[in-house]
Amino acid sequence: xxxxxGLVKRYGSTMAxxxxxxxxxxxxxxxxxxxxxxxxxxxxxxxxxxxxxxxGSVTVAGRSYRDLPAPMREVGALLDAxxxxxxxxxxxxxxxxxxxxxxxxxxxxxxxRTVGLEDVARRRAKGFSMGMSQRLGIASALLGDPAVLIFxxxxxxxxxxxxVWVRTLMRELAAEGRTVLxxxxxxxxxxxxxxxxxxxxxxxxxxxxxxxxxxxxxxxxSVHVRSPQAAELAALCRQVGATVDAGTDPDVIEITGMDxxxxxxxAAAHGIALSELIPVRASLEEAFMELTRDSVExxxxxxxx
Amino acid sequence: MTDAMxxxxxxxxxxxxxASTFADVLRSEWTKLRSVRSTFWALTVTVVLGIGLGAxxxxxxxxxxxxxxxxxxLSWDPTGVSQAGVAIASLAIVVLGVLCxxxxxxxxxxxxxxxxxxxxxxxxxxxxxxxxxVTFVVGEVTCxxxxxxxxALISGHAPHAALGDPGVARAVAGGGLYLAAxxxxxxAAGALLRHPAAAIASMIAVLLVLPGIAQALPDSWRxxxxxxWPTQAGTQLTSVNHSAHTLQxxxxxxxxxxxTAIVYAIAWTLLDHRDA
Numbered sequence: 205x206x207x208x209x210g211l212v213k214r215y216g217s218t219m220a221x222x223x224x225x226x227x228x229x230x231x232x233x234x235x236x237x238x239x240x241x242x243x244x245x246x247x248x249x250x251x252x253x254x255x256x257x258x259x260g261s262v263t264v265a266g267r268s269y270r271d272l273p274a275p276m277r278e279v280g281a282l283l284d285a286x287x288x289x290x291x292x293x294x295x296x297x298x299x300x301x302x303x304x305x306x307x308x309x310x311x312x313x314x315x316x317r318t319v320g321l322e323d324v325a326r327r328r329a330k331g332f333s334m335g336m337s338q339r340l341g342i343a344s345a346l347l348g349d350p351a352v353l354i355f356x357x358x359x360x361x362x363x364x365x366x367x368v369w370v371r372t373l374m375r376e377l378a379a380e381g382r383t384v385l386x387x388x389x390x391x392x393x394x395x396x397x398x399x400x401x402x403x404x405x406x407x408x409x410x411x412x413x414x415x416x417x418x419x420x421x422x423x424x425x426s427v428h429v430r431s432p433q434a435a436e437l438a439a440l441c442r443q444v445g446a447t448v449d450a451g452t453d454p455d456v457i458e459i460t461g462m463d464x465x466x467x468x469x470x471a472a473a474h475g476i477a478l479s480e481l482i483p484v485r486a487s488l489e490e491a492f493m494e495l496t497r498d499s500v501e502x503x504x505x506x507x508x509x
Numbered sequence: 510m511t512d513a514m515x516x517x518x519x520x521x522x523x524x525x526x527x528a529s530t531f532a533d534v535l536r537s538e539w540t541k542l543r544s545v546r547s548t549f550w551a552l553t554v555t556v557v558l559g560i561g562l563g564a565x566x567x568x569x570x571x572x573x574x575x576x577x578x579x580x581x582x583l584s585w586d587p588t589g590v591s592q593a594g595v596a597i598a599s600l601a602i603v604v605l606g607v608l609c610x611x612x613x614x615x616x617x618x619x620x621x622x623x624x625x626x627x628x629x630x631x632x633x634x635x636x637x638x639x640x641x642x643v644t645f646v647v648g649e650v651t652c653x654x655x656x657x658x659x660x661a662l663i664s665g666h667a668p669h670a671a672l673g674d675p676g677v678a679r680a681v682a683g684g685g686l687y688l689a690a691x692x693x694x695x696x697a698a699g700a701l702l703r704h705p706a707a708a709i710a711s712m713i714a715v716l717l718v719l720p721g722i723a724q725a726l727p728d729s730w731r732x733x734x735x736x737x738w739p740t741q742a743g744t745q746l747t748s749v750n751h752s753a754h755t756l757q758x759x760x761x762x763x764x765x766x767x768x769t770a771i772v773y774a775i776a777w778t779l780l781d782h783r784d785a
Binding site: 249252253254255256269270272273274275277278281284287288289291292293296297299300301303304305306344 | 528
């Protein structure tokens with residue numbers, strides 16, 4: 205359980221996080237979603253006691269992180285897979301972290317096996333690929349067998365096998381009743397992993413909802429129609445208050461504000477022949493883009509619609 | 510997911526875990542120190558320079574003794590000559606001490622370390638203690654070996670010293686203590702400045718450059734600087750002959766320890782309050 209109340213972080217004049225309140229429940233994978241620079245990492249740093257909030261508070265298992273008596277046994281975290289001394293062997297890196305929380309050597313070998321790094325345990329970390337580093341970072345998060353896990357962009361740099369492995373691991377950890385918080389700027393990834401979504405943009409909470417609900421509520425449903433009498437149908441739809449977008453193809457229209465059954469009935473009532481009638485639901489990705497469009501920090505020219 | 514399963518891994522169950530102790534952090538810092546190559550190399554340089562350079566300087570000085578002036582013969586200090594290499598080798602300790610914490614900042618490891626041990630003062634204390642302990646042992650061995658090797662090379666060419674002579678045992682053993690204090694100061698400087706290059710440069714300024722500049726100042730300025738400059742004062746513990754405008758051995762070392770404690774306290778406070 206992670207609980208934030210009125211979390212604010214200001215760096216000089218920049219507001220990185222403003223008035224963020226949420227609680228992250230056990231047994232679910234919670235996706236922490238937002239464009240780059242939205243404040244995801246800053247929020248995670250505050251949860252982990254690296255940054256002090258300007259205002260507000262955040263607790264893990266009811267306590268502020270810096271007050272946890274054995275932090276690694278309660279919270280496992282991976283913020284930056286390359287945040288380690290490259291000259292140290294993988295096993296020694298895990299060993300020094302384990303020792304700092306009174307965790308035994310046997311557990312170090314166990315997590316090395318879990319992440320599939322036992323063969324390179326004696327290699328120095330600077331020779332590791334991004335994928336291997338991510339695995340090592342995940343191993344360090346698992347060391348204390350914690351009830352809460354926090355991962356910042358864990359699939360970055362992983363190959364397809366690795367991505368599937370991370371997804372499965374997150375799901376398993378949540379199924380064991382743990383609290384799992386995973387950040388990503390990729391909606392498509394979260395669509396496959398997360399049960400619950402916490403969406404932020406420019407440091408503000410945009411949505412705190414189940415992944416299914418998120419798509420339902422924020423994506424506009426539309427109906428794709430192909431008909432030789434498309435123009436006629438478009439006029440009829442407008443009369444009943446629906447919105448119609450005509451594309452470059454004169455036979456194709458996109459209707460919003462009316463579902464496919466209603467559109468079909470309307471066409472039948474007026475004897476309009478339809479060759480295609482397809483309900484279109486925006487993907488999670490599109491819903492996310494729609495929601496965060498106004499809050500992306502850096503936008504390429506022409507990207508605004 | 511049932512409530513019962515959630516409760517199993519909930520906060521109540523976890524509270525039964527033993528709290529992480531300072532001894533745990535000490536073990537962790539020992540693993541960190543012994544698992545990087547720079548430790549091995551810096552300590553090797555300390556031993557080799559301390560003993561080797563001391564031997565070369567001892568042999569050279571002993572051969573020049575016969576031709577030296579009366580005043581030169583009067584100020585002849587066989588213990589100091591044999592320990593001359595240690596003074597230079599101390600730079601390796603400074604570099605390693607600064608690196609063992611500032612390299613955590615340059616690599617990002619510090620964030621991993623502080624997530625593992627959020628009681629930040631423990632990380633700094635354990636690092637300083639482990640490194641000072643290792644430096645003390647290596648330093649004492651180096652100083653004593655350099656002393657015996659030096660005296661063996663000097664004897665027959667010039668008057669040599671024995672451990673039983675007044676102040677000699679204290680001066681030789683004091684070398685290890687001086688290096689241990691320097692180790693703590695270096696770790697504190699590394700934690701304070703966070704950038705390896707900046708911290709090493711500052712330490713060299715404190716050790717060599719500023720005292721060197723003081724030599725160019727008029728007497729009225731130079732004498733108090735020579736007397737109270739922390740690292741100069743600290744070296745009094747390692748010298749047998751007491752020259753003018755210097756503190757006595759133990760008060761001198763006390764000044765150095767006090768300075769180290771102040772820098773350490775500032776580093777500790779900043780580490781605790783700064784975002785990592």
